[in-house]
Amino acid sequence: xSKKKGKKFVYAFDHAIEPAAQCKIGLMYYxxxxxxxxVNDDKIAFEWFTLSAEQGYAEAQYLLGEMYYSGHGVAEDxxxxxxxxTLSAEQGxxKAQVSLGYMYYSGLGVVQNYKTAxxxxxxxxxQGYAEAQxYLGNMYRRGQGVVxxYKTAxxxxxxxxxQGxxxxxxxxxxxxxxxxxxx
Numbered sequence: 001x002s003k004k005k006g007k008k009f010v011y012a013f014d015h016a017i018e019p020a021a022q023c024k025i026g027l028m029y030y031x032x033x034x035x036x037x038x039v040n041d042d043k044i045a046f047e048w049f050t051l052s053a054e055q056g057y058a059e060a061q062y063l064l065g066e067m068y069y070s071g072h073g074v075a076e077d078x079x080x081x082x083x084x085x086t087l088s089a090e091q092g093x094x095k096a097q098v099s100l101g102y103m104y105y106s107g108l109g110v111v112q113n114y115k116t117a118x119x120x121x122x123x124x125x126x127q128g129y130a131e132a133q134x135y136l137g138n139m140y141r142r143g144q145g146v147v148x149x150y151k152t153a154x155x156x157x158x159x160x161x162x163q164g165x166x167x168x169x170x171x172x173x174x175x176x177x178x179x180x181x182x183x
Contacts (some may be wrong), residue, residue, distance in 0.1 A: 029041045046067060049064045058087075058093040059093060061091075062095050062096040065088060068084065078108050092127070094132060098129065105144075118144075118145035130160040130163040131165070133160035134171075156168075157172045158172060
């Protein structure tokens with residue numbers, strides 16, 4: 001088979017696979033040391049994630065956004081990260097919602113906006129995602145993007161801590177010590 005025909009075959013094969021499978025193939029090449037990785041090759045992972053993401057698969061969009069955000073396997077590009085994370089987050093993918101919330105919180109690639117960060121954290125927190133619950137607790141504890149409300153902060157920290165989030169448990173302990181000192 002000639003190289004040209006071989007490339008056409010591979011292209012046709014790549015596009016015949018469902019987006020979920022394309023994403024899983026990408027995961028097999030992504031992040032050395034992970035259980036599902038058999039060969040660490042971020043460039044191949046990037047290609048598979050791109051194929052899947054362009055077909056609207058939320059997990060692949062998230063992973064592509066994270067690659068751009070961190071510069072892992074591709075040049076760091078907050079604009080591209082924002083694009084892919086937004087597409088994923090709008091489909092309800094909790095990890096993307098947290099990442100997008102963090103971009104707004106930190107002002108990375110976007111104008112810093114605590115209220116918008118709270119919006120994205122809330123969407124993910126309501127899905128039971130512990131990291132989002134922790135970040136949302138922080139926002140209420142500090143009064144960033146919301147009115148400061150320790151009771152609501154405790155609610156979100158408690159939900160995260162029940163899932164084993166150690167820092168959320170630490171924050172709960174701090175808030176309990178403060179409230180005991182104020183008695």
